[in-house]
Amino acid sequence: MCLAVPGKVIETDGITAKVDFSGNILNVELSLVTAEIGDYVLVHAGVAIAVLAEDEALETINLYAEVEDCLK
Amino acid sequence: MITLQEMMDKLKYYNGEPVQFMEVCGTHTNSIFKHGIPGMLSKNIKLISGPGCPVCVTSGNYIDRAAEISMKENTVLYTFGDMIKVPGYNTSLSAAKAKGGRVEIMYSPFDVLNLAIANPSTTFVIAAVGFETTTPIYALLLDKMIKNDIHNIHFLTALKTIVPALEWICGSNPNIDGFIGPGHVSAILGYDIYKKACSKCSIPMAVAGFEAEEIIAAIYDLLIQSERKTSDVHNLYASVVTSKGNPKAISITDKYFQAESASWRGLGSIEGSGLFLRNEYSEYDEDSRSIGVDEKQDQGCLCGEVIIGKVTPDECPWFANECTPSTPHGPCMVSIEGTCGIWFRNGAKKICK
Numbered sequence: 001m002c003l004a005v006p007g008k009v010i011e012t013d014g015i016t017a018k019v020d021f022s023g024n025i026l027n028v029e030l031s032l033v034t035a036e037i038g039d040y041v042l043v044h045a046g047v048a049i050a051v052l053a054e055d056e057a058l059e060t061i062n063l064y065a066e067v068e069d070c071l072k
Numbered sequence: 073m074i075t076l077q078e079m080m081d082k083l084k085y086y087n088g089e090p091v092q093f094m095e096v097c098g099t100h101t102n103s104i105f106k107h108g109i110p111g112m113l114s115k116n117i118k119l120i121s122g123p124g125c126p127v128c129v130t131s132g133n134y135i136d137r138a139a140e141i142s143m144k145e146n147t148v149l150y151t152f153g154d155m156i157k158v159p160g161y162n163t164s165l166s167a168a169k170a171k172g173g174r175v176e177i178m179y180s181p182f183d184v185l186n187l188a189i190a191n192p193s194t195t196f197v198i199a200a201v202g203f204e205t206t207t208p209i210y211a212l213l214l215d216k217m218i219k220n221d222i223h224n225i226h227f228l229t230a231l232k233t234i235v236p237a238l239e240w241i242c243g244s245n246p247n248i249d250g251f252i253g254p255g256h257v258s259a260i261l262g263y264d265i266y267k268k269a270c271s272k273c274s275i276p277m278a279v280a281g282f283e284a285e286e287i288i289a290a291i292y293d294l295l296i297q298s299e300r301k302t303s304d305v306h307n308l309y310a311s312v313v314t315s316k317g318n319p320k321a322i323s324i325t326d327k328y329f330q331a332e333s334a335s336w337r338g339l340g341s342i343e344g345s346g347l348f349l350r351n352e353y354s355e356y357d358e359d360s361r362s363i364g365v366d367e368k369q370d371q372g373c374l375c376g377e378v379i380i381g382k383v384t385p386d387e388c389p390w391f392a393n394e395c396t397p398s399t400p401h402g403p404c405m406v407s408i409e410g411t412c413g414i415w416f417r418n419g420a421k422k423i424c425k
Contacts, residue, residue: 001126001154001409002205002256003099029182031212032321042259042312045152046180047209050259050318053311067289068074070278070306071296 004044006052009035019043076285079292086114086295092247093117093294094381096234097254098125098409099282105418107284109291117295120381123237124254126202127154127407128379129336130230131366135160138199138228141358142173148187149228150178151199158406165199181213188217188225197358200227205256207231207347208321211328214349214356228358229348232334234261235269236345241380242273248381250294252287253279255309262317263307274303281309328353335366337403338376373402378411385412392416 007019012030019028019041029047041048095101101121104110110119123129135158142149142165149165156165156177169175178184181198188196200210210227217225234257242248253266258279270277276297280290289308297304307313325347334346349357370376373395374388385391385404395401397413404410 001099001152001202001407002097002124002254004205004256004259029180029209029212032208032318032324042256044205044256045209046182047212049205049208049256049321050312065073066308066310067079067293070293070304070308 002044004042004049006040006042009037009039009041012037017041017048019048076288079288080112083113083117083288083291083295086116088116088299090116090118091249091295091298092120092381093250093252093291094120094122094241094248095252096122096124096238097252097257098128098407098411099256100252100254100280100287101125101411101414102409103282103284104287105414107287109284109287112288113291117291119291120248120384121378121411122251122381123241123336123339123379124203124234124257125379125404125407125409125411126206126230126232127158128375128403128410129232129339130155130158130201130403131335131337131363132159132161132370133335133363133366134228134230135164136162137363138197139163139165139168139173141197141228142168142175143171144195146193147195147197148174148176149197149199150176150181150184152201153177154406154408155199155201157400158403159400181209184225185213185216185222188222189220192224194224196225198225198227200229200231203232203234203254203257204260204325207329208260208318208325211324214328214353215324217356223355226356226358227349227360229360230334230363231329231347232336233331233345233347235265236342237336238266239269239273240339240342240345242269242275245380245382248275249298251275251277252290252294253277253305255279255281255312258307258309258313258317260318260321262315263305263313264315265317266305270303270305276303277305279305279307279309279313281312332361335364337366338370338373338379341365370402375402375404375410375412378404385415388412
Protein backbone atom coordinates (compact mmCIF):
# COMPACT_ATOMS: atom_id res chain seq x y z
CA MET A 1 0.00 0.00 0.00
CA CYS A 2 2.96 2.31 0.52
CA LEU A 3 3.63 2.13 -3.20
CA ALA A 4 4.91 5.41 -4.60
CA VAL A 5 5.80 6.30 -8.16
CA PRO A 6 8.26 8.93 -9.45
CA GLY A 7 7.13 11.51 -11.99
CA LYS A 8 8.27 14.85 -13.39
CA VAL A 9 6.57 18.12 -12.46
CA ILE A 10 5.53 19.90 -15.67
CA GLU A 11 3.21 22.59 -14.29
CA THR A 12 2.59 23.88 -10.77
CA ASP A 13 0.98 26.64 -8.72
CA GLY A 14 2.85 25.52 -5.59
CA ILE A 15 -0.17 23.70 -4.14
CA THR A 16 -1.04 21.28 -6.92
CA ALA A 17 0.92 20.16 -9.95
CA LYS A 18 0.59 18.33 -13.21
CA VAL A 19 3.02 15.44 -13.05
CA ASP A 20 4.19 13.37 -15.99
CA PHE A 21 4.46 9.64 -15.27
CA SER A 22 6.03 8.30 -18.47
CA GLY A 23 3.44 10.10 -20.57
CA ASN A 24 0.46 9.89 -18.21
CA ILE A 25 -0.24 13.36 -16.88
CA LEU A 26 -1.97 13.40 -13.49
CA ASN A 27 -2.94 16.11 -11.03
CA VAL A 28 -0.94 15.78 -7.83
CA GLU A 29 -1.14 17.53 -4.45
CA LEU A 30 2.16 19.27 -3.84
CA SER A 31 1.66 20.78 -0.36
CA LEU A 32 3.94 18.32 1.47
CA VAL A 33 7.05 19.14 -0.59
CA THR A 34 8.79 22.11 -2.16
CA ALA A 35 9.14 21.31 -5.84
CA GLU A 36 9.54 23.27 -9.03
CA ILE A 37 8.94 22.57 -12.69
CA GLY A 38 11.43 19.95 -13.87
CA ASP A 39 11.81 18.30 -10.44
CA TYR A 40 11.10 14.62 -10.02
CA VAL A 41 8.67 13.88 -7.21
CA LEU A 42 7.67 10.63 -5.57
CA VAL A 43 3.89 10.35 -5.55
CA HIS A 44 1.83 8.22 -3.19
CA ALA A 45 -1.98 8.15 -3.45
CA GLY A 46 -2.14 11.39 -5.39
CA VAL A 47 0.22 13.35 -3.13
CA ALA A 48 3.92 14.10 -3.64
CA ILE A 49 5.76 12.86 -0.54
CA ALA A 50 9.38 13.49 -1.56
CA VAL A 51 11.47 15.31 -4.14
CA LEU A 52 14.03 13.01 -5.70
CA ALA A 53 17.65 14.06 -5.77
CA GLU A 54 18.02 14.75 -9.50
CA ASP A 55 21.14 12.80 -10.33
CA GLU A 56 20.01 9.81 -8.40
CA ALA A 57 16.47 9.83 -9.73
CA LEU A 58 17.62 8.56 -13.07
CA GLU A 59 20.33 6.11 -12.11
CA THR A 60 21.28 3.89 -9.23
CA ILE A 61 25.00 3.78 -9.90
CA ASN A 62 25.67 5.69 -6.70
CA LEU A 63 24.12 2.86 -4.76
CA TYR A 64 27.34 0.87 -4.80
CA ALA A 65 29.32 3.81 -3.48
CA GLU A 66 26.69 4.24 -0.76
CA VAL A 67 27.04 0.61 0.32
CA GLU A 68 30.79 0.98 0.55
CA ASP A 69 30.48 4.27 2.43
CA CYS A 70 28.07 2.76 4.92
CA LEU A 71 30.24 -0.28 5.57
CA LYS A 72 33.55 1.58 5.94
CA MET B 73 34.07 0.25 -5.60
CA ILE B 74 32.23 -2.98 -5.01
CA THR B 75 30.25 -4.29 -7.97
CA LEU B 76 26.79 -5.79 -8.08
CA GLN B 77 28.34 -9.07 -9.24
CA GLU B 78 30.58 -9.20 -6.16
CA MET B 79 27.61 -8.60 -3.89
CA MET B 80 25.58 -11.29 -5.65
CA ASP B 81 28.49 -13.76 -5.39
CA LYS B 82 28.82 -13.08 -1.67
CA LEU B 83 25.09 -13.70 -1.16
CA LYS B 84 25.07 -16.82 -3.30
CA TYR B 85 28.12 -18.55 -1.83
CA TYR B 86 27.78 -17.45 1.79
CA ASN B 87 28.27 -20.46 4.04
CA GLY B 88 28.54 -18.85 7.47
CA GLU B 89 26.02 -18.92 10.31
CA PRO B 90 22.43 -19.13 9.00
CA VAL B 91 20.80 -15.69 9.07
CA GLN B 92 17.24 -14.42 8.67
CA PHE B 93 16.49 -10.93 7.40
CA MET B 94 13.03 -9.44 7.59
CA GLU B 95 11.69 -7.15 4.92
CA VAL B 96 9.40 -4.91 6.92
CA CYS B 97 7.40 -3.57 4.00
CA GLY B 98 4.91 -5.46 1.83
CA THR B 99 6.03 -3.57 -1.28
CA HIS B 100 9.50 -5.05 -0.71
CA THR B 101 8.03 -8.55 -0.41
CA ASN B 102 6.35 -8.06 -3.75
CA SER B 103 9.53 -6.79 -5.39
CA ILE B 104 11.68 -9.57 -3.86
CA PHE B 105 9.49 -12.22 -5.45
CA LYS B 106 8.98 -10.35 -8.71
CA HIS B 107 12.76 -10.28 -9.18
CA GLY B 108 13.31 -13.87 -7.98
CA ILE B 109 15.69 -12.74 -5.24
CA PRO B 110 15.14 -15.76 -2.90
CA GLY B 111 16.62 -17.95 -5.66
CA MET B 112 19.79 -15.82 -5.74
CA LEU B 113 20.64 -16.41 -2.08
CA SER B 114 22.63 -19.09 -0.30
CA LYS B 115 20.48 -21.49 1.70
CA ASN B 116 21.98 -19.92 4.81
CA ILE B 117 20.27 -16.58 4.06
CA LYS B 118 16.53 -16.60 4.56
CA LEU B 119 14.21 -13.68 3.90
CA ILE B 120 11.13 -13.44 6.08
CA SER B 121 8.25 -11.06 5.68
CA GLY B 122 7.22 -8.48 8.22
CA PRO B 123 4.12 -6.62 9.33
CA GLY B 124 4.24 -3.84 6.73
CA CYS B 125 1.15 -4.75 4.76
CA PRO B 126 -1.47 -2.41 6.25
CA VAL B 127 -4.33 -4.40 4.82
CA CYS B 128 -3.08 -7.58 6.53
CA VAL B 129 -2.83 -6.00 9.96
CA THR B 130 -6.20 -4.23 9.86
CA SER B 131 -8.51 -5.91 12.34
CA GLY B 132 -11.48 -7.99 11.24
CA ASN B 133 -13.72 -5.85 13.47
CA TYR B 134 -12.71 -2.80 11.47
CA ILE B 135 -13.71 -4.40 8.18
CA ASP B 136 -17.07 -5.49 9.63
CA ARG B 137 -17.65 -1.92 10.87
CA ALA B 138 -16.72 -0.42 7.48
CA ALA B 139 -19.15 -2.81 5.80
CA GLU B 140 -21.92 -1.77 8.22
CA ILE B 141 -21.28 1.89 7.47
CA SER B 142 -21.62 1.29 3.74
CA MET B 143 -25.18 0.06 4.33
CA LYS B 144 -26.26 3.28 6.08
CA GLU B 145 -28.53 5.71 4.25
CA ASN B 146 -26.95 8.69 2.49
CA THR B 147 -23.50 7.29 3.16
CA VAL B 148 -20.75 6.15 0.80
CA LEU B 149 -17.64 4.32 1.98
CA TYR B 150 -14.43 5.03 0.06
CA THR B 151 -11.52 2.59 0.29
CA PHE B 152 -8.27 1.72 -1.42
CA GLY B 153 -8.82 -1.21 -3.78
CA ASP B 154 -6.73 -3.77 -1.92
CA MET B 155 -9.09 -3.69 1.11
CA ILE B 156 -12.16 -4.65 -0.80
CA LYS B 157 -11.91 -8.45 -0.78
CA VAL B 158 -10.33 -8.85 2.65
CA PRO B 159 -12.56 -10.96 4.89
CA GLY B 160 -13.62 -9.41 8.19
CA TYR B 161 -15.04 -11.72 10.84
CA ASN B 162 -18.61 -11.46 9.52
CA THR B 163 -18.36 -10.00 6.04
CA SER B 164 -16.16 -8.14 3.55
CA LEU B 165 -16.55 -4.86 1.70
CA SER B 166 -17.16 -6.67 -1.59
CA ALA B 167 -19.91 -8.77 0.07
CA ALA B 168 -21.44 -5.59 1.51
CA LYS B 169 -21.39 -3.99 -1.94
CA ALA B 170 -23.10 -7.04 -3.41
CA LYS B 171 -25.85 -6.62 -0.82
CA GLY B 172 -26.41 -2.99 -1.81
CA GLY B 173 -23.80 -1.27 0.35
CA ARG B 174 -22.23 1.79 -1.23
CA VAL B 175 -18.55 0.92 -1.39
CA GLU B 176 -16.35 2.80 -3.85
CA ILE B 177 -12.64 2.58 -4.63
CA MET B 178 -10.41 5.64 -4.45
CA TYR B 179 -7.03 6.18 -6.09
CA SER B 180 -6.38 9.09 -3.73
CA PRO B 181 -8.32 10.30 -0.66
CA PHE B 182 -8.41 13.63 -2.52
CA ASP B 183 -10.76 12.03 -5.07
CA VAL B 184 -13.44 12.32 -2.42
CA LEU B 185 -13.07 16.08 -1.87
CA ASN B 186 -14.91 17.29 -4.99
CA LEU B 187 -17.59 14.63 -4.59
CA ALA B 188 -18.23 15.85 -1.04
CA ILE B 189 -18.56 19.46 -2.25
CA ALA B 190 -20.96 18.43 -5.03
CA ASN B 191 -23.11 16.21 -2.74
CA PRO B 192 -23.49 18.05 0.57
CA SER B 193 -26.29 15.84 1.89
CA THR B 194 -24.22 12.65 1.54
CA THR B 195 -21.70 11.54 4.16
CA PHE B 196 -18.47 10.24 2.65
CA VAL B 197 -16.59 7.89 4.96
CA ILE B 198 -12.97 7.22 4.09
CA ALA B 199 -11.57 3.87 5.23
CA ALA B 200 -8.35 5.48 6.42
CA VAL B 201 -5.92 2.57 6.57
CA GLY B 202 -2.16 2.77 6.26
CA PHE B 203 1.25 3.43 7.74
CA GLU B 204 3.18 6.68 8.03
CA THR B 205 3.39 7.05 4.25
CA THR B 206 -0.37 7.43 3.94
CA THR B 207 -1.34 9.17 7.20
CA PRO B 208 -0.01 12.63 6.13
CA ILE B 209 -2.30 12.40 3.10
CA TYR B 210 -5.37 12.01 5.32
CA ALA B 211 -4.05 14.88 7.46
CA LEU B 212 -3.59 17.09 4.40
CA LEU B 213 -7.12 16.28 3.23
CA LEU B 214 -8.55 17.15 6.66
CA ASP B 215 -6.58 20.39 6.60
CA LYS B 216 -8.17 21.31 3.26
CA MET B 217 -11.61 20.28 4.51
CA ILE B 218 -11.33 22.55 7.54
CA LYS B 219 -10.05 25.48 5.45
CA ASN B 220 -12.92 25.03 2.97
CA ASP B 221 -15.60 24.38 5.62
CA ILE B 222 -16.38 20.86 4.42
CA HIS B 223 -17.96 18.64 7.07
CA ASN B 224 -19.41 15.67 5.18
CA ILE B 225 -16.18 13.62 4.97
CA HIS B 226 -15.46 11.39 7.96
CA PHE B 227 -12.49 9.13 8.63
CA LEU B 228 -12.79 5.57 9.90
CA THR B 229 -9.18 5.16 10.95
CA ALA B 230 -6.95 2.11 11.35
CA LEU B 231 -3.60 3.85 11.08
CA LYS B 232 -0.41 2.17 12.19
CA THR B 233 3.13 3.22 13.04
CA ILE B 234 6.05 0.96 12.27
CA VAL B 235 8.60 1.58 15.03
CA PRO B 236 6.50 0.25 17.98
CA ALA B 237 5.69 -2.77 15.81
CA LEU B 238 9.38 -3.46 15.12
CA GLU B 239 10.16 -3.28 18.83
CA TRP B 240 7.27 -5.63 19.55
CA ILE B 241 8.45 -8.06 16.87
CA CYS B 242 12.04 -8.22 18.06
CA GLY B 243 10.64 -9.06 21.49
CA SER B 244 8.52 -11.90 20.12
CA ASN B 245 10.75 -13.34 17.39
CA PRO B 246 14.37 -13.49 18.57
CA ASN B 247 15.58 -15.04 15.31
CA ILE B 248 15.82 -11.88 13.22
CA ASP B 249 19.32 -10.85 12.16
CA GLY B 250 18.46 -7.72 10.19
CA PHE B 251 15.66 -5.52 8.92
CA ILE B 252 15.32 -4.32 5.34
CA GLY B 253 13.92 -0.90 6.22
CA PRO B 254 10.77 0.36 4.53
CA GLY B 255 11.55 2.79 1.69
CA HIS B 256 8.52 5.01 1.52
CA VAL B 257 7.65 5.05 5.22
CA SER B 258 11.23 6.27 5.64
CA ALA B 259 10.69 8.98 2.99
CA ILE B 260 8.32 10.47 5.56
CA LEU B 261 10.01 9.50 8.85
CA GLY B 262 13.68 9.63 7.89
CA TYR B 263 16.07 6.92 9.06
CA ASP B 264 17.25 8.35 12.39
CA ILE B 265 14.00 7.23 13.98
CA TYR B 266 14.99 3.55 13.76
CA LYS B 267 18.34 3.91 15.52
CA LYS B 268 17.03 3.57 19.06
CA ALA B 269 14.94 0.47 18.32
CA CYS B 270 17.71 -1.21 16.29
CA SER B 271 20.26 -0.56 18.98
CA LYS B 272 17.90 -1.79 21.73
CA CYS B 273 17.09 -4.96 19.78
CA SER B 274 20.69 -5.38 18.50
CA ILE B 275 19.39 -5.75 14.96
CA PRO B 276 20.90 -3.85 12.01
CA MET B 277 18.77 -2.14 9.37
CA ALA B 278 19.36 -1.17 5.76
CA VAL B 279 16.72 1.16 4.34
CA ALA B 280 16.24 0.16 0.72
CA GLY B 281 14.59 1.15 -2.53
CA PHE B 282 12.48 -1.28 -4.50
CA GLU B 283 14.62 -2.21 -7.50
CA ALA B 284 16.34 -5.60 -7.53
CA GLU B 285 19.85 -4.17 -7.16
CA GLU B 286 18.74 -1.94 -4.27
CA ILE B 287 17.34 -4.92 -2.39
CA ILE B 288 20.45 -7.00 -3.11
CA ALA B 289 22.62 -4.15 -1.77
CA ALA B 290 20.51 -4.05 1.40
CA ILE B 291 20.81 -7.81 1.96
CA TYR B 292 24.57 -7.57 1.38
CA ASP B 293 24.80 -4.70 3.87
CA LEU B 294 22.88 -6.69 6.50
CA LEU B 295 25.00 -9.78 5.92
CA ILE B 296 28.21 -7.83 6.46
CA GLN B 297 26.71 -6.14 9.53
CA SER B 298 25.61 -9.47 10.98
CA GLU B 299 29.12 -10.89 10.45
CA ARG B 300 30.58 -7.85 12.18
CA LYS B 301 27.86 -7.98 14.88
CA THR B 302 26.92 -4.32 14.39
CA SER B 303 23.38 -2.96 14.59
CA ASP B 304 23.62 0.29 12.68
CA VAL B 305 20.96 1.86 10.52
CA HIS B 306 22.21 2.41 6.96
CA ASN B 307 20.39 4.41 4.33
CA LEU B 308 20.72 2.84 0.87
CA TYR B 309 17.83 4.83 -0.59
CA ALA B 310 19.49 8.23 -0.49
CA SER B 311 17.65 9.50 -3.57
CA VAL B 312 14.47 9.60 -1.49
CA VAL B 313 15.27 9.10 2.20
CA THR B 314 17.03 11.59 4.47
CA SER B 315 17.96 11.36 8.13
CA LYS B 316 14.99 13.44 9.32
CA GLY B 317 12.41 12.66 6.63
CA ASN B 318 9.75 15.04 5.37
CA PRO B 319 9.17 17.72 8.06
CA LYS B 320 5.95 19.05 6.48
CA ALA B 321 4.43 15.59 6.43
CA ILE B 322 5.51 14.83 10.00
CA SER B 323 4.17 18.13 11.31
CA ILE B 324 0.76 17.92 9.61
CA THR B 325 0.34 14.34 10.87
CA ASP B 326 1.17 15.49 14.37
CA LYS B 327 -1.28 18.39 14.13
CA TYR B 328 -4.28 16.14 13.52
CA PHE B 329 -3.33 12.72 14.91
CA GLN B 330 -2.05 11.34 18.20
CA ALA B 331 -0.43 8.01 19.07
CA GLU B 332 -2.46 5.46 21.03
CA SER B 333 -2.55 1.69 21.38
CA ALA B 334 -3.83 -0.07 18.30
CA SER B 335 -5.10 -3.49 17.38
CA TRP B 336 -3.10 -5.55 14.86
CA ARG B 337 -4.86 -8.44 13.23
CA GLY B 338 -3.33 -11.70 14.38
CA LEU B 339 -1.04 -9.94 16.88
CA GLY B 340 -3.36 -8.17 19.32
CA SER B 341 -2.87 -4.74 20.82
CA ILE B 342 0.52 -2.97 20.58
CA GLU B 343 1.08 0.05 22.79
CA GLY B 344 1.48 3.38 21.03
CA SER B 345 1.35 1.79 17.58
CA GLY B 346 -1.73 3.52 16.18
CA LEU B 347 -2.66 7.03 15.16
CA PHE B 348 -6.12 8.42 15.99
CA LEU B 349 -7.64 11.83 15.27
CA ARG B 350 -7.08 14.24 18.13
CA ASN B 351 -10.16 14.95 20.26
CA GLU B 352 -10.58 18.49 18.89
CA TYR B 353 -11.23 16.97 15.45
CA SER B 354 -13.65 14.29 16.65
CA GLU B 355 -16.46 15.59 14.43
CA TYR B 356 -14.50 14.19 11.47
CA ASP B 357 -13.92 10.82 13.15
CA GLU B 358 -16.35 8.00 12.34
CA ASP B 359 -16.15 6.75 15.94
CA SER B 360 -12.94 4.82 15.17
CA ARG B 361 -11.92 4.27 18.81
CA SER B 362 -15.12 2.35 19.54
CA ILE B 363 -13.96 -0.51 17.27
CA GLY B 364 -11.73 -1.45 20.19
CA VAL B 365 -9.31 -4.30 20.62
CA ASP B 366 -9.53 -7.18 18.19
CA GLU B 367 -10.14 -10.05 20.58
CA LYS B 368 -11.60 -12.44 18.08
CA GLN B 369 -8.68 -13.89 16.15
CA ASP B 370 -8.86 -15.87 12.95
CA GLN B 371 -9.24 -19.55 13.79
CA GLY B 372 -6.67 -21.72 12.06
CA CYS B 373 -5.24 -18.96 9.85
CA LEU B 374 -1.52 -18.43 10.52
CA CYS B 375 -1.39 -14.90 9.07
CA GLY B 376 -0.47 -13.48 12.50
CA GLU B 377 2.63 -15.67 12.60
CA VAL B 378 3.51 -15.08 8.95
CA ILE B 379 3.71 -11.31 9.48
CA ILE B 380 6.24 -11.61 12.27
CA GLY B 381 8.34 -14.12 10.36
CA LYS B 382 7.69 -17.06 12.70
CA VAL B 383 6.36 -19.25 9.91
CA THR B 384 6.53 -19.01 6.13
CA PRO B 385 3.26 -19.29 4.18
CA ASP B 386 3.95 -22.86 3.01
CA GLU B 387 4.14 -23.97 6.66
CA CYS B 388 0.43 -23.19 7.04
CA PRO B 389 -1.61 -26.32 6.27
CA TRP B 390 -4.24 -24.20 4.51
CA PHE B 391 -1.76 -22.52 2.14
CA ALA B 392 -2.51 -23.32 -1.51
CA ASN B 393 -4.99 -25.95 -0.40
CA GLU B 394 -8.20 -24.47 0.90
CA CYS B 395 -6.70 -20.96 1.07
CA THR B 396 -5.93 -19.36 -2.31
CA PRO B 397 -6.39 -15.83 -3.70
CA SER B 398 -9.83 -16.79 -5.01
CA THR B 399 -10.83 -18.56 -1.75
CA PRO B 400 -8.90 -16.58 0.88
CA HIS B 401 -9.22 -17.42 4.56
CA GLY B 402 -7.08 -14.57 5.85
CA PRO B 403 -5.87 -11.12 4.85
CA CYS B 404 -2.33 -12.26 3.91
CA MET B 405 -3.76 -14.22 0.97
CA VAL B 406 -5.94 -11.36 -0.28
CA SER B 407 -3.84 -8.23 -0.22
CA ILE B 408 -1.56 -7.41 -3.15
CA GLU B 409 1.17 -7.01 -0.54
CA GLY B 410 0.11 -9.98 1.58
CA THR B 411 2.90 -12.50 1.98
CA CYS B 412 0.76 -15.59 1.34
CA GLY B 413 -0.77 -14.11 -1.82
CA ILE B 414 2.66 -13.09 -3.10
CA TRP B 415 4.07 -16.57 -2.46
CA PHE B 416 1.05 -18.15 -4.16
CA ARG B 417 1.16 -15.92 -7.24
CA ASN B 418 4.87 -16.50 -7.69
CA GLY B 419 4.74 -20.27 -7.39
CA ALA B 420 6.72 -19.97 -4.19
CA LYS B 421 7.10 -23.67 -3.56
CA LYS B 422 9.31 -23.87 -6.63
CA ILE B 423 11.32 -20.72 -5.89
CA CYS B 424 12.02 -21.17 -2.21
CA LYS B 425 12.56 -24.89 -1.86
